Amino acid sequence: MDLQLLAALVLGVATIVVVVLRTRLDAFVALLVAALLTGLVAGSPVTDVLESITDGFGSTMGAIGIVIGLGVGLGKILEVSGAADALARAFVRLLGQGREPWAMAGTGGLVSIPVFCDSGYVIMNPLARSIARRKGTGYVTLALALGCGMTLTHHLVPPTPGPLGVAGILGANLGGLILAGLAFAVVLFPVVVLYARWIGPRLESQVLPVVRAEVYGPASAQSAVPATTHAGGTGGTDVPARDEGTGPTSELGRPPEGAKPHRMPAGLAILPLLVPLLLIVANTVATAVDRSAQGVLSGDDYDPSPVPAVLAFVGDPVVALLIGLVLAVYVLVPRWVTRGQVSGWLAQAAASAGMIILITGAGGAFGKVLRDTGVGDALGAAIASWSVPGVLVPFLIATLVRLAQGSGTVAMITAASVTVPLVGGLGISPLAAALACCAGSMVFSYFNDSYFWVVTRFTGLDGVAALRGWSGITTAVWLGSLPLVLLAGAVL
Template sequence: MDLQLLAALVLGIATIVVVVLRTRLDAFIALLLAALVTGFVAGAPAADLVDHIATGFGDTMRSIGIVIGLGVGIGKILEVSGAADALARTFVRAFGKGREAWAMAGSGAVVSVPVFCDSGYVIMNPLARSIARRKGAGYVTLALALGCGMTLTHHLVPPTPGPLGVAGILGVDLGGLLVAGLAYSVLLLPIVVIYARWMGPRLEAHVSPEVRAQVYGEVTVPAGGGSAPADAPAAESAESPAASPSESPAAALGEPPEGQRPHRVSAFLAFLPLLVPLLLIVANTAATAIDQERQGALGGDDYEPSRVAELLSFVGDPIVALLVGIVLAVYLLLPRWTPRRAVSGWLAEAASSAGLIILITGAGGAFGAVLRATGVGDELAEAISSWNLPAVLVPFLIASLVRVAQGSGTVAMITAASVTAPLLDGLGLSALMAGLACCAGSMVLSYFNDSYFWVVTRFTGLDGTAAIRGWSGITTAVWLGSLPLLLVGSLFL
């Protein structure tokens, strides 16, 4: 491998680590500085480097920025209306007491099949918060289980874009990859729950005061995950027309007019602002897949999607779908006596909390764009493909190293598939196993250059080494768990 590109990668990662852990600057600045350091060391022209940073930031914002803002808004309305509590009670009853982590991991895995995990996590995170609030502890465990449950199916199960791309490049039967990916996800789900239950309580004390106040109200959670003493100081909240995170839903909504019943939200209505956007996105995914299959069957490049597919493509776009969700949340979950000023205040609070998440997520995309543009990922892929390894490990390690180098799991698995495709005959490896190896390898070590890392850790309230131990650790655990599954599968498939 080119030593200059290797040095660029190492120094870029070192910049993030040093700035985040040893300075007063935040992750947003650290990621932008790392992008500059990596680009300069790799020899990128200054004008092109700035363009790569701006393009990477813009592309990331285009795909997830509005979605985060709308999703946080839905979450705020779920919180203040009492809908999140209604959902939490329903989930606990459905899965049984003591199985909340299984509920989060399983529901996350299901949701992430048709929905990008970034969007799905934003939509589902209020459930984890509400369950933790009712228990008085355990938010980190639930947040990690939810996030990594989504990671499994996002990386392993079509119709998410990465596995679809891998299937097309390697010529894998899509149905076979779907079944195998689902099977691997089910087998890896216990690792998600076990790691979350093991590491979560150890990280509760590291949750930021702001997130702790949002989740637990006035309760301060110590390292053991229990409640704080009664005289523990409450987190301060900024003045606004909206209720503070510590207020109960009833207090947030105010007293009903005389003769009106106290406001209660049914579980059915509480689900609608989440379920309708998810169904719209699923319908879009299904319609697109059917149209693509018809186009392939017709063998023509001029195929035009049907009107139904075009309509579903519009209403099922995550931005439109979540816009529908926030309208439903405001008009179905809040009582009629809620003043417009209060609703505006809650949505303003949501936008404020989403701002830093959006900036950091965009900066992660900018760093990944610089890594891709400088050719670090391609160099790693070419180097690992020449090593003498068991056949199934070649695509697995290519995807793993590219993922570490540039952050995007989708890019990692597609790069690995592209490098592996001409090597299949020589490796004696089936296309299906090569595809699974590309997908599984891309799950490794979600960290600073992965936009999903910032979504999960900022919503969870973890920073620095706590974020690495929690989120980077759980993604690496499922990556390791997939390795024996791949070695066994290569004996039969």
Template sequence: MDLQLLAALVLGIATIVVIVLWTRLDAFVALLVAALVTGFVAGSPATDTLNSITAGFGSTMGSIGIVIGLGVAVGKILEVSGAADALARAFVRALGAGREPWAMAGTGAMVSIPVFCDSGYVIMNPLARSIARRKRAGYVTLALALGCGMTLTHHLVPPTPGPLGVAGILGADLGGLVLAGLVFTVLLLPIVVLYARWIGPQLESQLLPPVRESVYGRAGVASGPPSSAVGLRERDTAADTDGAGTGDDVVIDDPAAALGTPPPGASPHRVSAGVASLPLVVPLLLIVANTVTTAVDRNRQGVLTGDEGYEPSRLAEVLAFVGSPVVALLIGVLLAVYVLLPRWTTRSQVGGWLSEAASSAGLILLITGAGGALGQVLRDSGVGEELAEAIASASLPGVLVPFLVATLVRIAQGSGTVAMITAASVSAPLVPSLGLAPLAAALACCAGSMVFSYFNDSYFWVVTRFTGLDGVAAIRGWSGITTAVWLGSLPLVLVAGAVL
């Protein structure tokens, strides 16, 4: 392997670690500096490195920036209207105490099959916050379980783009990959929940103060652990109306406090769980409908990937528009404002809440974009391609070749989709000589790409910033849980290589 490119990777990562952990600068600056260092050490011309940074930042913002902005707007309205609290009550009542992490992981896995995990996480995170607020603890556990549940199906189950492309490149049966990916997901979900339950309580005290305040209220910031916040909160005196134990045990914020006092003669504002779910469910259903209709349409025409030869039907065109994440979440914002809020809410109040949401999303957007910029520099510099070729030339058990190629490319440049597509492209000529079934090779590519999500992965920044983890806590929480499911997938990949 080219030692210069290896040095570029190592020094780029080291730059991020040093700046984030030992200086006064934040992750946004660290990522940009690391991108410059990586490009310089790799020998890329300065102008090419700058072009890669701007291209990577722009493409990342183009794909997820609007989605994050709209998602936090929906979350803010869910919070101030009391809708999030209503959903949390219904969720706890339906599941019973102690099963919330399983529900979050399972829900995340289902949502992320048709929906990009970035978008799905932004949409579903308010529910995790509401349940934690109701329980007065456990937000990190719930947030990590939700995020990693989404990671599983995003990497393993078509019709997400990565697995779909892998199936096309390797000639694997698409239906077989769907079924095998679902089996992998079910078997790996316990690892997600167990790791989240183990690490979550250890990281709860390290939540960033703004996130702690958003989840638990000001007392959670002032007094440390959320359980100390009883004095500044209202008690839910209802006798176990939500199924979460006796009413005296649950301490919550007044969900309607932000709405102000109703005008004379107006009824107190209440939101049912069914109505509260509309801004979340409707966008998800639109995105799902778009994905399913497009997949069926492509399968009917025999064009699984690419646009050449594909002529979308009229229905597919309509759903491609309303089911795009941007339009679907815009509809979610409209539903949140006009369905969840009472009629006596003023325009200035709504504008203020949306401004607060935009303000909270600002740093998340910058950091996510900078992560995309670093990933683009790593791709353009050739680090990922060099690693792939090096591992493919080593003497390894057949099924481990695509698995490790995907692993190293993921570490090198951050994108799981790029990692699995690269691994499939490198492995495709080797599959016959390795004695591998195309389905086993496809599973190896997809599973290997889940490893160690960290600074150069845009989803790392989405999850850790919304969860409120930074520095070492972010690595222990999110990088750790993604590595745990990667390790858990290794024996499954070996079994698949032996029996398929």
């Protein structure tokens, strides 16, 4: 590989890591700076580099920006309406006594598809505490299963913003990514539960006294091991306490006198999430079957039959998620809630989605620079000479970026940006590359990951116990995903 192009690539990726870790700037700025430096070091004229950045940003946003905004809005309504909590309790009742870790992992996986991990974990954690309090033990097992169940779908299943961004950058079929991501998650759920059941009892005695008292009662804190502080110097006493009775009700407000109490059946709670997912998947399947019946390959001109044409409209991600959001607002939110409250929640969702959208667009800009400067072609030619399965390239890139800077979303988007010019040369499909980017970004969540602190503080684990529990379980699912990624590279 040409040394100038290699230097451009290395400098670009290193810039992302250094800016995120060592400056006050965020990943959006880091990706743009990396795109500029990569283009200039590769020898492209300044005007060409700027044109590549704007073209890459615009095309990526055109493909995925609206979808991310709608998905985050849907997640916010599920969160504040109590739908997420209703789904969790339904899982526990369905699976029954003795299978609580499975219920927690399944609940986490379902809730985290539309809801950000951090807020989803805060909402669901009181249920894990309630179950542990009734059993008198097992809180660490339940808390880890819940948190890592959320990690699986957060990293693998659209409309979570990270996988949506990866699909947009790589041009992967969204319905296919939903199906394949769900399949990955289902296969990996046993890894989550088995690891949580293995490590949980070994860490139960190391739960910080303040959390032990909140979960099991004040008397139990006397048997706790004295707390140590983590590398950042923060102990466990600042864990946000959540009472069993708080949560969505405080967001909805109290019903007016004479109004019925707000109760959320699980079947109703899942409707706004299930309908758009089914529409997107139905579009993908119907189009594939119709193409096959007509003998039309994916790259050829295609005139859809009437039913696939209708499904292509309602199953388009923008239309499907718009339907889901309308259902959420009018089915889940009680009538006494004012228009202003709903608008406020959607405004909060838009604010949280904004940075994800910008990061995704900047990732698309970085990828376009890599393509236009020839860095991608040179890297692809170099990798083609290695005796490494092509699908491992995006997997390993995502893994290294995740270890370096902590954010799974940034890791998978960076991996997708670097991989997009390589897909043809690696001999893998965009869908397989997308799965590899997403799976590789799950590795070893630790101190530079904000979700690490959410899970470990609520769980009451600190220091080495936090690494053994949370960092260990995320690495276990990362390892478990490796054969699945290789299989995807071979068959997709």
